Amino acid sequence: MNRIRASISFGMIALALVGLGGALAGCSGASGQDPALEPWFATDPLVEEIVSQISRENIEVILKGMESFETRNTLSETESDTRGIGGARRWLKEQVEAYSPRLDVYLDRWVSDAGTELVNITAVLPGTNPALANQHIILGGHYDSINLDPVREGDTYERRDPNRPAPGVNDDISGVAVAMECARVFSQYDFQKTLVFVGFVAEEQGLVGASLLAQKMKAEGKEIEAVLMMDMIGSSVRGGGAPSQPTTVRVFSDGPMDSPSRQIARFMEMIGERYVPDQDVDLIFRKDRFGRGGDHTAFNREGFAGVRLVESNEDYNNQHSYNDTFANLDMDYLMRNARIEAAAAATLALASASPTPMGLGRGEGYDAQVRFMPAVGEGVTGYVIALRSTTAPRWEEFVWVGMPFQVTFPHKDIDEIMVGVAAVSGAGRPSLISAYLR
Numbered sequence: 001m002n003r004i005r006a007s008i009s010f011g012m013i014a015l016a017l018v019g020l021g022g023a024l025a026g027c028s029g030a031s032g033q034d035p036a037l038e039p040w041f042a043t044d045p046l047v048e049e050i051v052s053q054i055s056r057e058n059i060e061v062i063l064k065g066m067e068s069f070e071t072r073n074t075l076s077e078t079e080s081d082t083r084g085i086g087g088a089r090r091w092l093k094e095q096v097e098a099y100s101p102r103l104d105v106y107l108d109r110w111v112s113d114a115g116t117e118l119v120n121i122t123a124v125l126p127g128t129n130p131a132l133a134n135q136h137i138i139l140g141g142h143y144d145s146i147n148l149d150p151v152r153e154g155d156t157y158e159r160r161d162p163n164r165p166a167p168g169v170n171d172d173i174s175g176v177a178v179a180m181e182c183a184r185v186f187s188q189y190d191f192q193k194t195l196v197f198v199g200f201v202a203e204e205q206g207l208v209g210a211s212l213l214a215q216k217m218k219a220e221g222k223e224i225e226a227v228l229m230m231d232m233i234g235s236s237v238r239g240g241g242a243p244s245q246p247t248t249v250r251v252f253s254d255g256p257m258d259s260p261s262r263q264i265a266r267f268m269e270m271i272g273e274r275y276v277p278d279q280d281v282d283l284i285f286r287k288d289r290f291g292r293g294g295d296h297t298a299f300n301r302e303g304f305a306g307v308r309l310v311e312s313n314e315d316y317n318n319q320h321s322y323n324d325t326f327a328n329l330d331m332d333y334l335m336r337n338a339r340i341e342a343a344a345a346a347t348l349a350l351a352s353a354s355p356t357p358m359g360l361g362r363g364e365g366y367d368a369q370v371r372f373m374p375a376v377g378e379g380v381t382g383y384v385i386a387l388r389s390t391t392a393p394r395w396e397e398f399v400w401v402g403m404p405f406q407v408t409f410p411h412k413d414i415d416e417i418m419v420g421v422a423a424v425s426g427a428g429r430p431s432l433i434s435a436y437l438r
């Protein structure tokens with residue numbers, strides 16, 4: 001723990017950090033912190049309230065409702081109201097429309113060259129701050145499913161027949177149901193930024209629905225602060241007798257070490273574990289599971305930052321199978337992941353944007369001088385500088401600097417540290433951290 005002496009003049013601040021030598025580690029916990037960091041580590045009562053309203057009952061309605069359509073293969077039938085992907089998406093749209101008139105709910109439709117309808121289910125909750133309304137936070141999962149099980153005794157469909165039953169409850173109505181439950185709860189509140197809740201189509205055919213939305217938003221000049229994708233978040237038992245981690249969930253993020261996606265992953269760990277202390281958020285510094293993919297990657301490809309939340313316990317026997325049913329979910333585990341998603345998304349949407357780094361220099365010669373542009377957003381009460389060694393995976397030290405936009409750390413060698421900056425919009429509302437990369 002470092003002690004800080006501060007002297008302020010003309011909007012600049014010089015901080016003398018006492019006892020810096022090797023003191024970067026072990027300083028990120030809330031206990032024993034500089035009291036000035038209280039707003040950085042605080043829980044926000046409003047976020048607690050939002051998280052507490054995420055309803056298991058409602059999530060189960062969507063899980064079972066979507067399972068009842070038997071298959072949601074992207075190429076399955078679309079006319080029936082009780083079977084196939086068309087009826088499923090119309091039913092889900094009706095459910096979400098009933099949540100709140102504040103949600104703009106629509107089917108976002110494309111047609112492939114082969115004539116297949118590609119339809120994402122989208123609900124938008126507009127941001128209330130005009131300066132941040134073009135900053136979007138996407139919560140999503142894919143509602144399509146696939147069954148690749150070998151043909152078995154009594155099968156009435158060929159293996160590749162799109163109308164073959166493919167329940168796809170964990171993969172990925174678990175993600176869609178949580179996104180839409182967040183839409184329901186969040187629609188009762190005001191957020192500075194715009195929230196977009198999406199059920200994506202054709203993930204199983206190569207991230208098609210997510211790619212279409214990412215390209216569309218890019219073409220329209222929309223900015224996306226974070227994509228918080230959920231894909232398979234409901235199983236707490238690993239297959240094959242491998243040891244399970246029933247209180248752990250993984251967040252995959254593409255690199256490099258200080259990519260915007262990694263900052264989102266670190267934010268999810270910090271906020272997720274703050275509001276859901278009985279679940280560990282496990283950071284995996286890899287874009288997705290080895291050799292496999294997910295819809296967040298479609299956004300990464302268009303230059304948008306985003307991560308994937310996915311269970312730590314995969315059972316390959318249940319994936320893309322007859323066995324991917326509601327009965328094989330662990331609802332307690334799924335609910336913890338739902339609360340992590342809700343806490344991270346709500347905190348981000350309530351907070352300001354992150355400040356823009358304007359330079360990391362040597363000051364008078366041997367100091368670390370940090371400059372940044374003020375953050376866009378309402379209610380900013382101060383800034384925090386984040387520090388860590390260049391090899392450390394997580395930010396190790398946070399320093400409250402108040403309101404100046406230039407800070408000097410005497411005798412701190414900028415060659416040997418990573419530096420980031422974040423804004424705080426009142427207690428428990430940190431922004432994402434922006435890293436100084438050059």
Ligand SMILES: [Zn+2]
Pocket residue numbers: 142171172203231232
């Ligand atoms: Zn999936």
